[in-house]
Amino acid sequence: MKLAIDETRCKGCNLCTKVCPYKIFKEGKLPNLRGIVVPELDRPERCTNCRLYHLYGRQLCGVCQLTCPDQAIHWVEEEPYEPHKVAIEY
Amino acid sequence: MKLAIDETRCKGCNLCTKVCPYKIFKEGKLPNLRGIVVPELDRPERCTNCRLYHLYGRQLCGVCQLTCPDQAIHWVEEEPYEPHKVAIEY
Amino acid sequence: MSFEDWFRQDRLPHIYCAGCGNGTIINCTLAAVDAMGWAKEDTVFVSGIGCSSRAPGYIVTDSLHTTHGRALAFATGVKMANPKLHVVVFTGDGDLAAIGGNHFIHACRRNIDLTVVCMNNQIYGMTGGQGSPTTPRGCISTTTPYGSTEPAFDLSELAIAAGANYVARWTSYHVKELERAVKTGLETPGFSFIEALVQCPTNFGRRNKFRQVADQIEYIKAHALLKAKRDRLLEQGERIPEDMYVVGELMRRSRPAMGLAPTEVKP
Amino acid sequence: MSFEDWFRQDRLPHIYCAGCGNGTIINCTLAAVDAMGWAKEDTVFVSGIGCSSRAPGYIVTDSLHTTHGRALAFATGVKMANPKLHVVVFTGDGDLAAIGGNHFIHACRRNIDLTVVCMNNQIYGMTGGQGSPTTPRGCISTTTPYGSTEPAFDLSELAIAAGANYVARWTSYHVKELERAVKTGLETPGFSFIEALVQCPTNFGRRNKFRQVADQIEYIKAHALLKAKRDRLLEQGERIPEDMYVVGELMRRSRPAMGLAPTEVKP
Amino acid sequence: MRREVRFSGFGGQGIILSTVILGRAAVMYDHKYAAQTQVYGPEARGGASMSAVIIDDEAILYPEVSVPDIFVIMSQEGFEKYGATARPDAIMILDSTLVHSRPGCTFYEIPATAEAKTTLGRDIVANIVMLGALVGYTHVVSEEALKKAILDSVPKGTEALNTKAMELGIAIAGGKKQP
Amino acid sequence: MRREVRFSGFGGQGIILSTVILGRAAVMYDHKYAAQTQVYGPEARGGASMSAVIIDDEAILYPEVSVPDIFVIMSQEGFEKYGATARPDAIMILDSTLVHSRPGCTFYEIPATAEAKTTLGRDIVANIVMLGALVGYTHVVSEEALKKAILDSVPKGTEALNTKAMELGIAIAGGKKQP
Amino acid sequence: MTSRLEFWQGNIASAEGALAAGCRFFGGYPITPSTEIAEHMAAKLPKRGGVFIQMEDELASIASVIGASWTGARAMTATSGPGFSLMMENIGYAAMTETPCVIVNVQRGGPSTGQPTMAAQGDMMQCRFGSHGDYAIIALCPASVQEMYDLTAKAFNLADKYRVPVFLMTDEVIGHMRERIIVPDAVEHTGRPAFVPGTLPFKPGADLVPGFPEFGKGYGTHVTGLTHDERGYPCATNPGLHAALVKRLVDKIESATQKLADFDVVNPDAEQVFIAYGAPVRTVQQVIHDHPDRKIGFLRVRTVWPFPSHALALFKNARRFIVPELNLGQIAREIERHAKVPVTSVPKLGGELHTPGELYAVWEAGA
Amino acid sequence: MTSRLEFWQGNIASAEGALAAGCRFFGGYPITPSTEIAEHMAAKLPKRGGVFIQMEDELASIASVIGASWTGARAMTATSGPGFSLMMENIGYAAMTETPCVIVNVQRGGPSTGQPTMAAQGDMMQCRFGSHGDYAIIALCPASVQEMYDLTAKAFNLADKYRVPVFLMTDEVIGHMRERIIVPDAVEHTGRPAFVPGTLPFKPGADLVPGFPEFGKGYGTHVTGLTHDERGYPCATNPGLHAALVKRLVDKIESATQKLADFDVVNPDAEQVFIAYGAPVRTVQQVIHDHPDRKIGFLRVRTVWPFPSHALALFKNARRFIVPELNLGQIAREIERHAKVPVTSVPKLGGELHTPGELYAVWEAGA
């Protein structure tokens, strides 16, 4: 499970940056091509939902997703071979 | 002060016969020309309103008048010389 | 002056059926208006459509007999445009609470300085006895031939929840109390709602086993529960029988109001 | 399945402004619907006109985007004609309580088996920010340039007085609670009303000193008073500050209801 | 032949029901044509009630009654409003208990309300007495048809009373009683 | 001479205000004629914003812009939706901070948003910078008129900032600054 | 056919016609002189597994009917002038969303509260033009109790076939009159155009009418009163799309004018021709009956909207059209548009029919 | 005259015109594209001792306006299609009770929700026939921001003089456009016909209009939407009385058609004549301007209802009338009734104006 913001939907409202108990969303800095400043993810591996979803088989937190007014946040399955980009970056 | 039912207005509903504490209104017996059975007055001199209106200078009961849905009950001033018909009848 | 002076004598007798309670309610209302000492030219009656709403046509003042359900919206225009006028609204359960429900709750919310007298006969009288939003469950009407199944409104409760400053309920039996309640309503700044339960012998009574007008008056009398008594019963943990309805002053408060007359400057 | 599966992906992103709370409310509602395990073909969304009322257009089921204020009347037709359908109504404060107020109170009275989610942003969003019947006193809108002077409705109280079986109020901040309240509403036979306070940054926030979306969310969060806490305060005889609003489950009861699905016969 | 019958009286006398019965008799049992109409007063009740029925062997085209051939009048107000202008060649059947005036045309006085009350014990069937008399005098429909139509239209349990009322009317009109 | 100017960008940039200012300058201070129109998107906000003004010495009859002579473009989406079809003989002034594409017609690149932010400290006045540049390049209205119209239209307390923004625009366009 | 004879009131016949046509939903609000229809439905629908609901007002009545129609139910309402006026917004919605529904208007004297118990035909133009914007509808006008039954049943078939609101524009005289009626054993019941799953829900067929994607079948149709594309999605700023949609909504009805036409022609070689619909038909019939020696032309129209203007040409010798109406000449206006010869409007207000004498006098004056 | 120059939006000009005319009451409900009128009144009326109230819906808006009008206040509302449809019942009430009031309809694309932000002229027939029963109204159509001001002010005078609802039928283009406008120092303010105390409140004068018995003066007038006699008392079953009342309500307007007529004639000797009102006027003007060498006739109408049909005769050489409208040809229908030569309707839907090229092409095709 991996957290992802859909750039084609996000409108940069930054509500996700307010609601995540782990402060995983940070206000972005640069506008994308559509002129929107999409938030960045700060060590998303800390997200309880991502970590434990498969273990418990159900949504554990998901507050960011429920809150995101633009349906821009979701989780995608990680391909087993996919390098954990975020983990590497930090 | 004298109690009077206006025959051109009364529709014969007999509500007055229910509300007067002194039972001054009695159900009538014969239809008038309009086909309506207007109540009769039973010793109307017993009406507190009639008796004491001038003394107190205000409405004392008037429930029959307030209740009469057809605005058919009112009081008329008695001419001083007018014989008290009702008193004579009973 | 007496309440009789407020009638258009040339229009009487009115069109109401024999024993219809509407005439009684008009008497009580006019008695209260009369007691206010208002000038006729400063007083306006407004109504919608229905038997009850015919009332203003029998009153000597300026009056607006409007469209079904809209009396309060018209009255709002009259009152806001000239707050010096005293505006009294006559309406029926159908006019006020079926088609006119929206204007009802909004006039309560705005708490506009009107006094509304609703002749609640629990039926559409004028159109021949269809069910209304206040027709009690189980009652027969021409559109509820098997007995009404829809829950009914408590109009007074609705007025309170929507924001009216003054709310009282009486009946065509309680003429003195009703007159007093209307008077209090007239005196209260803001929206005053007086619900008057009335008999419609032709279209309600006849279908619901009240053979005589007096039978329905008896029923109305017997099922009225004084608010004070209701409160006592509740306190004592007793159940209120379902077919009783509460009468009395149900709300008096002073929320902010609209359309108030500029206070008259004494010379 | 997740609530995301209920969106028409081809219609996203929606037309709402950045930071508009409506999207959040749709998420919570769809999450609750999803949790009910209903089939998409048995579920119908209905709405009126307004930003909030655009919601059904983004949902994959059959849906009716109707006329301003009339959603509940259309929904009544859908539900009564086919009680097997689950009917959920999205509406706004203007749609539901201004122009649609009459259908609102009558749907509550009939206690018809619908679940209504009202996105109350206390403003007319779609038409550019005019005052609504829930605009708090003093607030600026394009039709209340000097601050609103009309008293506002408490929509949930109105729903209770009018007869709804289930009434709850939450906000776009309380996403989990809101989801749960909608679910309870969906489960409750009869009329369920869930009021969701939401931010309209464009037309409410901007004019009322919320420079950032988050400021308004902060405000909403800070002024929400849990019902349980309110009751405690009242018991202790404390005053509830005027600018607080109560959140939580405000009513749950089982008055007679209409439009209930015939209980499914198990084979 | 087209015959126009106008009934009038006051609310509660069953004026409208009478014309419905008459029309029904003509259509359902005499297999003629009929068109029944009525005046709806101001929506609320009270005042004079009026109703009419046209009976014809051919289809009825113009359905309004203009110059009635036959009047059935059951109240003084009804007479004044709807009967006073009867043409000389019309026939009027009036309830002499309730109507004081008399028209210029041929008329029959039936003390229907009094008879209904005294003979049958229920003044509510005065209109059926009038119907019986009407048919007795004018034969706008057959007695058989009238009887069936009455039985179709009256509340359960009142069949005998209403049949008697009809027969009483026919008898008053000098017709034969049903066996 | 009739000149049609089309502005586009996104909501919040003051696209509409810009055309109102321009029209106002023409009408109130240059005593010309102007007709300003705008596209109202789906009632809710967001997306590309477009507005136009026609300026003429004579009364304006047909009030819609068909083939604009001048474009002021302040977003990439605005360019794509409203600027891409500009005729070769048109003039386009674009905010190079926000518009990536370039048209086939004559165009001037103004880094208005960047300049407004860096030079003036407030990117909100980027549109006024563009207005200044527009007038500097095209003289559709006089600088004097523009300045007065700006002062009429901006919130109290921001007059100096806006005047500076306008002057900055004019300067970028190579015109003389106001003294 | 085991049809049966009845002596019914017009309003009852309309209600029975609806029931025979399979109407399963009635949402209404009482109003004189239409109320008997609601009352009859209240008594009968529950027994037939249908739903009667008295709504809070007429706005809600028509809304509930449209909602019910989307579940596939044949649905109707009945009203009179003031209620009709209140329905106008949602009638436009039904037209825009192509929702089949039947609306009976038992016309009474207007404007406003007017004459609640008297007959009129004053809402004929309103029925065509009373909602905002351009659209088209179908209106049928019965002239007898029999036609109250027959045309109500027909209205349902037309509403379904064309996916449009169909109006039974009758009046107090026909609605309240009792007459002989032959009740057929069954009435024809044609359905709604079939929806092909997987196709676009608002893509029209050759007859310009799209298939009907009934709710509850899993088609997932979005229905909106906004201008929408063939998927049903809002698309409210595209001029071409809007123009095409609205033109189609009007064309699907107007191009079917000849198919929809329902009229009788009497004496097509006459020089003076009456044109009538609804109650005045009866007077004209009487005039013709009373004057067998005269060549009195008569175009008796049942489908008034779309108006069958092609029928005018059938009267080759016509020198004049005489149009008696219980209004100030509403359909006469429409006839004036098409007629090559003078049109004489014979308005009558107040609730009474024209007498045969009045109409014959008009005819004779021109003979 | 110290008139002043402004650069205003059409809707603002309409609001300012109303204020200048002494409008003291605005009851409204927001709707695109008319909302700016309400918003401007909300800001301005309180400062001028007037009342702005946002009502709960359009039914209530027009009701409040009528109520306010009876207190003597000049009163108005503004709306667009869906709200206009909702006002229909009470518009009939205003007509029946002869209540002066002004209703602005900034037309947008219909039917139904349609195109909320695009221009149209689709409510022209509705404005005339949208309420039940027979009645008549006055409708003015501005074609510029200047006329938004001038005709709104004029509307109040006409409403008062004829005691009738007067409509300003404008559209999104004119309502939202900003243009140069010369604001006069003052506008003419004619009053309501005087009521003579002691006379019957609904007894008409020679011009068929009764004096206005303002509420609050002690006249004790009963106002009802029921058919009423000259005392104002309900009298709903008297056919003659109803007929006379309704005919008077219509006649007082229609007999004043020539007085009410407000049109310009360009090239009266032309063979092909454009007829336009509202926004399309601008396109026709452009066509004429662009083709000074062509004799292009133009009847430019400001008072659309009652339609000044006598103006058609001014074009003696007319071979054809060309009627561009932002609808499917609504006023063209009316013109067809009166025209002796063919009428070419040039409908345009979708929100854009006809281009000058489009219209010139139509003209040229017939040249």
Ligand SMILES: Cc1ncc(C[n+]2csc(CCOP(=O)(O)OP(=O)(O)O)c2C)c(N)n1
């Ligand atoms: C828009 C509209 N719908 C329906 C009617 C018909 N109508 C007249 S009065 C009435 C009901 C009145 O009921 P209520 O207000 O309770 O008055 P009541 O006659 O019982 O006193 C109805 C439905 C109407 N006049 N206008």
Ligand SMILES: Cc1ncc(C[n+]2csc(CCOP(=O)(O)OP(=O)(O)O)c2C)c(N)n1
């Ligand atoms: C009959 C009618 N009147 C007015 C409008 C204009 N209108 C569209 S949405 C709206 C207000 C919506 O307010 P709300 O329901 O609170 O929705 P929001 O946009 O705030 O979510 C109005 C007045 C309309 N579409 N129809």
Ligand code: SF4
């Ligand atoms: S909440 Fe959603 S739309 Fe808002 S910034 Fe975060 S991802 Fe973007």
Ligand code: SF4
């Ligand atoms: S699911 Fe919860 S923990 Fe995970 S990112 Fe979202 S808000 Fe943060």
Ligand code: SF4
């Ligand atoms: S209450 Fe009035 S109307 Fe009724 S019987 Fe008595 S006097 Fe007559």
Ligand code: SF4
């Ligand atoms: S006033 Fe009172 S006491 Fe006198 S008659 Fe009337 S009810 Fe009886």
Ligand code: SF4
């Ligand atoms: S119908 Fe009922 S409410 Fe109407 S007048 Fe008769 S009794 Fe009164």
Ligand code: SF4
């Ligand atoms: S205007 Fe307000 S409610 Fe509408 S989309 Fe924008 S933020 Fe949301």
Ligand SMILES: [Mg+2]
């Ligand atoms: Mg009632």
Ligand SMILES: [Mg+2]
């Ligand atoms: Mg809102």
